[in-house]
Amino acid sequence: MIRDDALAALPVRSALPDLTAALDSRGTAVLVAPPGTGKTTLVPLVLAGLADGGPARRVVVAEPRRIAARAAARRMAWLLGEKPGVSVGHTVRGERVVGPHTRVEVVTTGVLLQRLQRDQELAGVDVVMLDECHERHLDADTAAAFLWDVRGTLRPDLRLVAASATTDAQGWSRLLGDAPVVEAAGASYPVDVVWAPPARPVRPPHGMRVDPALLAHVASVVRRALAEHSGDVLCFLPGVGEIARVAGQLGGLADVDVLQVHGRAPAAVQDAVLSPGARRRVVLATSVAESSLTVPGVRVVVDSGLAREPRVDHARGLSGLATVRASRAAGAQRAGRAGREAPGVVFRCWDRAEDTRLPAFPAPEIKVADLTAFALQASCWGDPDATGLALLDAPPAGAMAAARDVLTAVGAVDPTGRATPRGTRLSRLGLHPRLGRALLDSPASAAETVALLSEEVPREYGDDLAGALRRARRGGDAYAARWAAEVRRLRGVAQPDAPGAAPEPLGDEAAVGRVAALAFPERIARLDGGSYLMVSGSRVEVTEGSALRGAPWIVVAVADRPVGKGHGRMRLGAAVPEEVARAAAASLLDEREEVRWAEGEVVARRVERLGAVELAVRPLAKPEPGLVRAALVDGLRREGLGLLRWTEHAQLLRQRLAFLRARLGEPWPDVSEEALLARVDDWLEPELGRARRRADLGRIDAGQALTRLLPWAGGEAARLDELAPERVAVPSGSRVRVDYTDPERPVLAVKLQELFGLRETPEVAGVPLLVHLLSPAGRPAAVTADLASFWRDGYRAVRAELRGRYPKHPWPEDPATAEPTRHTTARLRR
Structure with a gap:
């Protein structure tokens, strides 16, 4: 039975007439609706004709995260009084819950891209809704560009909705052909801000590292929030590791459940977070809870002020996530979570003065991320340079060039940048092209290693890829369960291209190393002194106690760069024999x-x-x-x-x-x-x-x-x-060398008596020489660039000073008319 009361209470309902009118007249629209208004749940149901009796349509909703896609589908099915997979279903990587009568399908943007590459017309789909556009994920930007291309060339009847809680509405409107912008009012309550910076300075984030002192402070602020306010507490942290650390520091809380929610959380935990709890709760979450999920019961938000964003260190050839300061827009989204159901409060773990220095919005992924997968998507779409795609931000030329180099090395594109048949196959594996290459060029057992490399490995698994593989096989934790599911998926979607490939014994460390080497050939490294030199030219160090320390050759799968260090640090890798290193990086072999x-x-x-x-x-x-x-x-x-x-x-x-x-x-x-x-x-x-x-x-x-x-x-x-003579003649008959050390003013150093009778300063190339007048002993007595002026005004003082010291040399009263000489007075008399 449809839950009409719940549907009627969603504030976005007031904007639906304008939205449907915009789609009927223009075919495109930009919907701006605050979190909690029903944007993600009611709008697709109405567009599909499931909530208001409108015409039946098939609607695809694209979400940036798997957890959000599952949650949205479950929520819509609940509103219809159905189980997921009937009228509403979802598809994420490795999981599909749809039925023959499904009219609303929630997918991740990655899944949507795969479908567009296989079927550009999206046959049978009437409406596509791109949700959470403000997050500017690369897959979402790419999907929007492809969809606009499809609408303009193949499917003018395809309706497009770009939906977001807060976004550059006018920018998206221009991108979608001046689409109408429809705004929905939100139902939110006031949220008080409490500034709660650490008592002592903490180190800023660097790479994936967060100062433990800051995490300890966040845990103390959570305890303070529980003591001072009622309701559940939602605490935002940058990643899984920080969530686990803070959870450990909150142990022993009486009558409080501590839940950890992130993209890798088990489904049971996700369900528990999205439903009211029997006891008070502290929910430790990544940015997935900013706008993609609604957590009921929250009255207090504790914001660490940190987020994770993709970054590429082109100088070292390393890429991955980096911890950054969250933007002001993200801070506003997080704070708003405390005012969904009643007045709330947000504790911000930074100083008020810092707030104005934060970036206004998060950086678009296309500006900072590794673009290899994007470049392959563009090549398969027929636009290798992505110059014809409707994108809010153009991809940086340097990042695109680096991406093309990788794609060329793995055989995904030809010299013109067009996708090869191999590249088309790689694009459909749902993997980064590097990992796809490793999967296709290795024996069937490669699926295990590729699955391990496709998601961040828990730190407790260690830094040895072979050891981590054995740990995952043993199972017993959420990561191992997800890994096993991904292994099954990979074995189903790809058969190796390697000629004569045969299964190898599971746990074969050489096989693990070969797979990693095929994925990251430029990160193969040889021991060189106290560190490892990668074939890319960068250096990495292996930590004390690592099983890989001292291995002659390794391949670095994951690395970071510690604060103040010039070298990277290996966080996950494998030992490889030299022959494997040579084979995997054969294109880099040169004599x-x-x-x-x-x-x-x-x-x-x-x-x-x-x-x-x-x-x-x-x-x-x-x-x-x-x-x-x-x-x-x-x-x-x-x-x-x-x-x-x-x-x-x-x-x-x-x-x-x-x-x-x-x-x-x-x-x-x-x-x-x-x-x-x-x-x-x-x-x-x-x-x-x-x-x-x-x-x-x-x-x-x-x-x-x-x-x-x-x-x-x-x-x-x-x-x-x-x-520019080497020497110039002076009145005494000497030829004195000119010093050209200073090209602006050459110097003539000569004894004063040798210039008697000379009224004009000697010149070279029309430039008066700077005359250094020397005493009879050859020591500087005066400097002038105007000899006539010196005879008239400066000579008397020099004469008075040196006459007594050098009585055997002539000191006439009128040097301008006196006879020049190189000799003493006595010699002159002879």
Whole structure:
């Protein structure tokens, strides 16, 4: 029997006339309805004609999570007074509960993508509703783009609804062809905010790590909430590990049930959370409870302020989830859970001042996630670059390029980026393409290892993949049950492509390692000193006590990077023999002559490499001259032009040329370090071509080589000595060297008496020299760029100071008219 009272009480009912009108006139609509209004449950029933007697339609509702899909289907079936699988059913990976008369089917967005790839017309489906669009999951964005494409080319009658609690309504409206936006009012109660930051600073999250001090604080805030307020408590934490830790710290609570809800929670626990409890409850949940699930009885929310989002570390070739600060939008969603049924309160475990610095919205997955699966979906759809897809955010070019490299390596796409038959098959396995490749290229027993790699392994299983596999086989926990179900699914959907593949003994550690190596060939690593060097070039460390520590070769399935560490840390991996490493990463195997500059010398050798890992090295007796020359140039760039022979004449020539470049510009050459290194072909040949080692560079006369850069063609080179002479004549008859160290102002250092009678400052290329006037002993006495002014104003003070100290030298009262000399007064008299 239909529960009419429950249906009538759902606030979204008031928006249904506008929604149905929009779909009737435009075929698309954006529905914005707060959590708890019936958006996920009543709307599909009405669209299918199950709740109000409307025309019978078949409706597919796409949810981002399996737990939400099951819960929505069960709730709708309950509202109709039926069991799941009659009028309302659900399909998630490895589980299908539908019947011949099912008119509303709730699926995950991943399942919807699989259907679209198999049947682009979605034959028999009248309406598709994409729920929780605001979460911006990659599968949901992709499904929306594919559906809009289908509607525009194959099924103009297909109705599309983008539904969300809070979303960029106008953005989705534009994406769906200016679809009407329908808003439903929510029925919510006021929620008081209590700011409850830790008493002492805690370390910010890093990778998957959360400071234990913060988790202890969250547990204490939960206890405070229980003591100060009535009703159930819903506590938001970033992941399964943090939920388990806080649950352990809440042990011993009297008359309180502590429930843990997340995507991997057993069905019995999920059912218990979604139904009122006989006793007071503390529900520890991930972000799955933000908007996808309604937990009855909650009056208090405790928010840790953290969330998990996908991230890719392209520099290290590692990807996975990262702990981040939850956005303000997520905070609002979480707080709203306390005001569903009555006034409530939210305890926020951070300072009020921090709130304004939080991101406004979570980052769209397409901007931060690994795009390999997305790129394969786009290729199978016929748009390898995804440029023709209607997406709210374009995929980053770098992430798409990295994804295409992976797809090419596993044979999923051809050189043009189009999906191969193998790629089409991989896209239908419901796995990441890496894991699909491992499943197809391994014996039948690979399903066990692939299932283990397709979901986060509990930390208590350890970091040895073979040991974790044995633990999963023993069973006895929720993870092992899910693993066994996934193994059965994988054995049903794929038969290995490997020729002659035969079953291997279960528990064969070599087989486990081979599967992981096929999935992650660039993460194969060899022991190198105290750490492991992966073929990608990144390094990882294996923790003390690990069963894999000291293994010559491993493959890293999961890794993170500890705070303050330059290397990654292996969290799950397997030992592999070298022959397995070579076979799995065969596309990265290379043997070539390698001539490079290393440790101050040219090193020539023949190297066999597996990516960045050196397998074998032999010295080269006669390396190819071009490679030697390139190594010498690299040495010059690394260590500088000081490797050449710079005589005093060479250094002075370079300084003179630098002066002319600064003063006159072209055609005088730029002789800076960067410019000379960029033009080695113009001035260091043929000497560089004849060199073979460091010592040969030291024999190259840099000054002689520099003359090749002089502007000979225009005749300017002949004016070098005129414009920037090495020496200039002074009145005493001496030829004094000019110091061009500073190209902006050359210096002439000369004894004062040698300039008597000179009224104008000497110049080079029209630039007055900076004259350093020296005492008879050659020490600086004065500096001037205006000799006439010095004779007039500065000379008297210098004369008074030095006359007594050097009485044997002339000190005339009028130096401008005196005879210049290099000698003492006594010698002049002779």
